[in-house]
Amino acid sequence: MKRLDTRSADFEAGFVALLADRETESGRVDKPVAAILEDVRTRGDAAVCELTSKFDRLALTPERLRITAEEIDAETAKVPQDQIEALNVAASRIEAFHRAQLPKDMEFTDADGVTLGQRWNALDAVGLYVPGGKAAYPSSVLMNAIPAHVAGVERLAMCVPTPDGVLNPLVLAAAKRAGVTEIYRIGGAQAVGAMAFGTETIRPVDRIVGPGNAYVAEAKRQVFGRVGIDSIAGPSEVVVVADNQNNPRLVALDLMAQAEHDELAQSILITDDAAFGDAVAAAVETELKTLTRSAIASASWRDFGAIITVTDWDEAAKLVDRIAPEHLELMLDDPKSVFAKVRHAGAAFLGRFCPEAVGDYVGGPNHVLPTSRTARFASGLSVYDFLKRTTYIAADREALEKIGPAGVTLANAEGLEAHALSISARLGNS
Numbered sequence: 001m002k003r004l005d006t007r008s009a010d011f012e013a014g015f016v017a018l019l020a021d022r023e024t025e026s027g028r029v030d031k032p033v034a035a036i037l038e039d040v041r042t043r044g045d046a047a048v049c050e051l052t053s054k055f056d057r058l059a060l061t062p063e064r065l066r067i068t069a070e071e072i073d074a075e076t077a078k079v080p081q082d083q084i085e086a087l088n089v090a091a092s093r094i095e096a097f098h099r100a101q102l103p104k105d106m107e108f109t110d111a112d113g114v115t116l117g118q119r120w121n122a123l124d125a126v127g128l129y130v131p132g133g134k135a136a137y138p139s140s141v142l143m144n145a146i147p148a149h150v151a152g153v154e155r156l157a158m159c160v161p162t163p164d165g166v167l168n169p170l171v172l173a174a175a176k177r178a179g180v181t182e183i184y185r186i187g188g189a190q191a192v193g194a195m196a197f198g199t200e201t202i203r204p205v206d207r208i209v210g211p212g213n214a215y216v217a218e219a220k221r222q223v224f225g226r227v228g229i230d231s232i233a234g235p236s237e238v239v240v241v242a243d244n245q246n247n248p249r250l251v252a253l254d255l256m257a258q259a260e261h262d263e264l265a266q267s268i269l270i271t272d273d274a275a276f277g278d279a280v281a282a283a284v285e286t287e288l289k290t291l292t293r294s295a296i297a298s299a300s301w302r303d304f305g306a307i308i309t310v311t312d313w314d315e316a317a318k319l320v321d322r323i324a325p326e327h328l329e330l331m332l333d334d335p336k337s338v339f340a341k342v343r344h345a346g347a348a349f350l351g352r353f354c355p356e357a358v359g360d361y362v363g364g365p366n367h368v369l370p371t372s373r374t375a376r377f378a379s380g381l382s383v384y385d386f387l388k389r390t391t392y393i394a395a396d397r398e399a400l401e402k403i404g405p406a407g408v409t410l411a412n413a414e415g416l417e418a419h420a421l422s423i424s425a426r427l428g429n430s
């Protein structure tokens with residue numbers, strides 16, 4: 001863990017190194033991912049099965065790639081009732097938020113008499129990646145699938161790794177709750193490749209969405225262009241901005257909640273009180289002694305964690321924008337006044353009683369969010385990821401007479417004669 005203070009002379013160098021360290025780490029997978037994608041593109045099912053055996057220790061044949069309806073029913077039947085009820089709470093809240101997010105078509109007629117519009121249509125086929133290497137993510141099934149359904153996507157294909165062949169009952173129950181039936185037991189870059197290129201068994205999709213580790217994130221980056229992708233939702237991150245009125249243990253737990261996802265996760269505390277920073281650092285060490293996933297969390301905290309002391313909250317907001325974190329917690333008396341100054345964060349959690357973990361499960365907004373500073377230009381998963389726009393123009397002769405001549409002038413200036421004629425001939429001018 002790094003300790004930084006904006007008043008110290010070496011702050012800038014330390015801060016830049018903090019951000020760069022993680023980029024270098026996740027950048028190391030580009031070559032192995034390219035090799036996996038090429039293998040899947042050229043050898044299809046055979047490559048996917050071999051890679052699954054290598055990385056997930058599961059011997060597969062093409063016939064067993066897809067999880068059957070009987071397996072889904074049998075696994076779902078094992079899920080305790082309280083977990084089914086919790087899934088229902090989460091699903092209803094996620095659905096309500098994403099329904100409210102649906103954009104409206106738009107049409108208007110302008111002063112020249114031209115009607116202009118924009119119509120939204122759902123994608124035909126989408127691939128949902130649900131991570132499953134170091135933890136199982138039933139919540140990510142809901143976060144991926146519900147907005148796709150709300151948007152009206154017809155075909156949803158889901159990939160989830162099943163290390164050692166073990167199916168996760170709650171993942172399959174979540175898929176069932178969200179109406180997903182086409183599920184493949186594969187993960188990593190090979191799953192992304194299978195959904196992008198298609199194999200003998202898996203039909204290609206139009207867009208791949210969902211979070212995953214560095215291999216998944218890099219694979220999505222590399223297949224972009226052949227298919228669409230959502231943001232790069234890689235190893236988790238949180239920045240907690242907290243004053244000394246907070247309980248250090250609660251802040252420590254929020255930092256560890258992201259650290260326990262992955263050795264490459266990043267948790268940063270920004271505070272205006274160095275002594276409070278010390279108290280949080282000590283509380284983290286205490287929690288690490290008992291957390292089940294302390295091996296992962298301590299590696300993440302050791303390599304990428306940080307506590308930064310600032311002079312005021314304006315300075316904190318500027319640092320947050322430079323980090324552009326996936327998650328931002330503002331544990332302050334007046335969180336909204338600081339939030340108003342922040343422009344780059346995937347999702348924000350305002351107040352002392354709004355831990356990021358609530359957003360992971362039951363808040364309503366999506367938990368699939370941009371990581372690795374991509375929140376500078378990307379947003380979290382939403383219904384927009386499953387929709388696209390078609391714009392349209394409708395003009396009659398009278399309207400064309402008004403706007404056509406300028407078009408003819410520009411076409412002639414570009415030297416594109418047929419363009420000019422296609423307008424002017426309609427107006428009887430050539």
Ligand SMILES: NC(=O)c1ccc[n+]([C@@H]2O[C@H](COP(=O)([O-])OP(=O)(O)OC[C@H]3O[C@@H](n4cnc5c(N)ncnc54)[C@H](O)[C@@H]3O)[C@@H](O)[C@H]2O)c1
Pocket residue numbers: 032055056130131132133134135137140161186187188189190211212213214215216233234235236261262265326367368369370371
């Ligand atoms: N940003 C978000 O919205 C969000 C949400 C949930 C989870 N996450 C993140 O998703 C990630 C989940 O990671 P995970 O590992 O648990 O599951 P995962 O499903 O993303 O990755 C598992 C797969 O990685 C591949 N893999 C592992 N080691 C490999 C190697 N050496 N070479 C090639 N491929 C390899 C394997 O194919 C394996 O199936 C975590 O980083 C977590 O922080 C992010």
Ligand SMILES: N[C@H](CO)Cc1c[nH]c[nH+]1
Pocket residue numbers: 137139140235236237258326360367368369
């Ligand atoms: N925090 C993760 C996104 O970075 C999402 C998640 C799912 N389950 C628990 N957490």
Ligand SMILES: [Zn+2]
Pocket residue numbers: 236257258261357360
């Ligand atoms: Zn989480």
